Amino acid sequence: MAESQFVYVIYIRTTAEKLWQALTEPEFTRRYWFDTTQESEWRPGASWKIVFPDGRLADSGEVVEIDPPQRLVLKWRNELFPEMTAEGFSRMTYEIEEKGDSVKLTITHTMDVSESKFIAAVSTGWPIILSSLKSLLETGQSLEATRCSPEGM
Secondary structure: OOOEEEEEEEEEOOOHHHHHHHHHOHHHHOOOOOOOEEEEOOOOOOEEEEEOOOOOEEEEEEEEEEEOOOEEEEEEEEOOOHHHHOOOOEEEEEEEEEEOOEEEEEEEEEEOOOOOHHHHHHHHHHHHHHHHHHHHHHHOOOOHHHOOOOOOO
């Protein structure tokens, strides 16, 4: 089966531990990820979800692999849009590598669906989320555009 894939690499002036915290702690993610939180017990096989402040479910899945603070693999399905939910589960991998005074974060998001609508959506979402994360970790301020849920969501 054909695969859709999105890969993004960003360098952030921080430590691997601080980046890991930013990627997994609910109150941290809320500051740069459209006011959402991630909920999980962060162990293999644990459920995982992204939730809006009003309790609506944005995405759900399962922790596939976890090796703090270097690697996290999630099984991930969009729950907001029926056409994306119907595509099933994707696989998202965070890889974190120390690089001097910075950390290299590589995100690989794949799905066994040719021309996936979900992968097309995350390819526009990840860059602003990760830019906001970088800004937050380096300056203490996230991008204003990512502090609240987008209109219509």
